Amino acid sequence: MQRIFYQNALLVFAFLFTGFQLSAQVSSDTTPVSVNPALQEIFSSKYPKEYTIGGITVTGSRSFDQNLIVSISGLAVGDKIQLPGTDVFGKAITKLWKQSLVSNVSINLTRLEGTLLFIELNVTERPRLLDFRFVGVKKGERDDLETKVQLAKDRVISENMKLTAVEAIIKFYSGKGFRNVKVDMKEEPVPGVANSVRLTFYIDKGKKVRINSINFTDNYSVQDQRLKKQMKGTKEMTKITLFPQKIVSPYGDSSLKTQRFKDYLKEYGYLTPTKTKDVIEPYFRFKLFSSSKFNETKYADDKESILNFYNARGFRDATLVADTQFYDTKGNLNIDIKVKEGRRYYFGDIVWKGNTKYSDSLLNQVL
Numbered sequence: 001m002q003r004i005f006y007q008n009a010l011l012v013f014a015f016l017f018t019g020f021q022l023s024a025q026v027s028s029d030t031t032p033v034s035v036n037p038a039l040q041e042i043f044s045s046k047y048p049k050e051y052t053i054g055g056i057t058v059t060g061s062r063s064f065d066q067n068l069i070v071s072i073s074g075l076a077v078g079d080k081i082q083l084p085g086t087d088v089f090g091k092a093i094t095k096l097w098k099q100s101l102v103s104n105v106s107i108n109l110t111r112l113e114g115t116l117l118f119i120e121l122n123v124t125e126r127p128r129l130l131d132f133r134f135v136g137v138k139k140g141e142r143d144d145l146e147t148k149v150q151l152a153k154d155r156v157i158s159e160n161m162k163l164t165a166v167e168a169i170i171k172f173y174s175g176k177g178f179r180n181v182k183v184d185m186k187e188e189p190v191p192g193v194a195n196s197v198r199l200t201f202y203i204d205k206g207k208k209v210r211i212n213s214i215n216f217t218d219n220y221s222v223q224d225q226r227l228k229k230q231m232k233g234t235k236e237m238t239k240i241t242l243f244p245q246k247i248v249s250p251y252g253d254s255s256l257k258t259q260r261f262k263d264y265l266k267e268y269g270y271l272t273p274t275k276t277k278d279v280i281e282p283y284f285r286f287k288l289f290s291s292s293k294f295n296e297t298k299y300a301d302d303k304e305s306i307l308n309f310y311n312a313r314g315f316r317d318a319t320l321v322a323d324t325q326f327y328d329t330k331g332n333l334n335i336d337i338k339v340k341e342g343r344r345y346y347f348g349d350i351v352w353k354g355n356t357k358y359s360d361s362l363l364n365q366v367l
Contacts (some may be wrong), residue, residue: 038112048082054116060123062195064101069121072099081117092121100158101126129157130190132199134169145201148172157197162187165201173205177293179333180206210237210292212332217251218321219339222310227339230305233298237332239285250324251338294325294333303337310341317342 042049056075058066070076073092081088089107096105104124111118132151134142149165151157166183173181184202214236216224228236303320310318323337350367352360 036112039109042109042112042117043084045084048085049115050080050082051112051115051117053077053079053081053119054111054113055118056121057110057118058121058123060125062125063128064125069096069123072096072101073121075119075121083117096121096123100160101156125195126156126158127189127195127197129153129155130193130196130198132165132201134201134203136203137205145169145172149201151199157199162199165199169201169203173203175295175297177208177210177291177295178205179209179294180331182206207331209294209327210332211235211294212237212239212328212330212334213247214335215247215249215337217249217336217338219341221315221341221344222313227306227309230309231302232305233295234302234335235287235292236285237292238287239283241283244283245328247328247334249336250326251322251336294335299335306337306339314344314346315341316345 042051053075055077056070058069061069072095074095075088075092079088092107093105096102102123103126106122108120108122109117110120129151131153132149134145137145145168148168148171150168151161151165162185166185169183170181182204184204186200186202187197188200190196190198211234214224214228214231214234216227219227303323307318307320317340319340319342321338321340323335325333325335328334350360350364352363355363
């Protein structure tokens with residue numbers, strides 16, 4: 001019995017010893033055995049040394065010619081460089097980035113033979129745009145968007161081009177009155193075509209935003225209706241209601257600034273069209289041929305028209321102190337403009353000199 005025990009123990013020991021040798025052999029085979037010390041010493045050296053580029057290889061390029069990549073980088077075989085201390089590699093990477101052809105680039109030192117230095121340009125190409133489409137809009141709008149986004153098929157697509165396309169879509173619909181448009185862009189590879197993608201723009205226009213009211217604050221000399229007439233491209237929407245909404249302005253005023261109907265009758269306001277319009281404005285507003293959508297460009301022009309109107313009436317110092325837009329409960333837009341009219345100027349005595357042909361009185365009438 002004891003003899004059998006010794007035999008089994010010997011077999012276990014032999015098995016463990018054999019496994020240890022096998023493990024040690026595998027481990028030694030997978031460990032790197034050598035690294036070129038000359039390449040390691042290039043950047044660890046305290047003093048720069050001149051090298052000559054002996055060869056340039058390009059890896060990672062799938063669509064572009066390798067000679068084109070080397071040409072864009074500005075590097076060439078035979079160039080003299082000093083390492084450490086040169087920025088020639090940094091400039092080469094910058095040049096490749098500026099072309100928007102690659103999404104990543106690195107320069108590796110591969111071999112050193114005397115003073116001949118061999119380098120590798122490792123690039124990751126940007127994908128090519130095979131196709132793009134718009135989802136959630138009408139066919140006529142899709143045709144317009146194709147020219148607005150300025151995307152070209154079978155060309156390299158960059159992140160900047162994607163952002164520009166999304167901004168163009170938002171701007172396109174904003175000009176049509178859709179100020180809450182949402183664009184979700186999806187990029188997916190095209191099966192069977194190497195390094196190619198398809199872009200899909202999912203567009204949610206939302207509800208068209210119309211101008212509910214335009215309110216002026218601190219316009220003591222000119223009524224709201226006169227100022228609204230100067231705004232040719234910014235008009236209020238049609239409204240019919242028995243319960244007008246009082247919109248409080250952030251500038252301390254309200255858009256419901258009409259007098260009471262009793263005062264309107266007492267002061268014979270019905271004899272004045274402007275006062276009559278002011279009274280019925282909160283209840284009834286009919287705009288048949290004018291668009292009530294909000295356009296940033298037209299709104300900026302209309303603000304200039306208001307200032308020109310004030311200047312023509314003698315308010316040479318008039319300014320628009322502030323303006324803001326906010327939405328009501330129905331999703332329509334309210335515009336509030338704070339005015340500083342300033343002093344009103346008048347002509348004093350006018351003296352004409354050198355008028356040998358026309359009299360002063362005639363020139364005064366012309367003026």
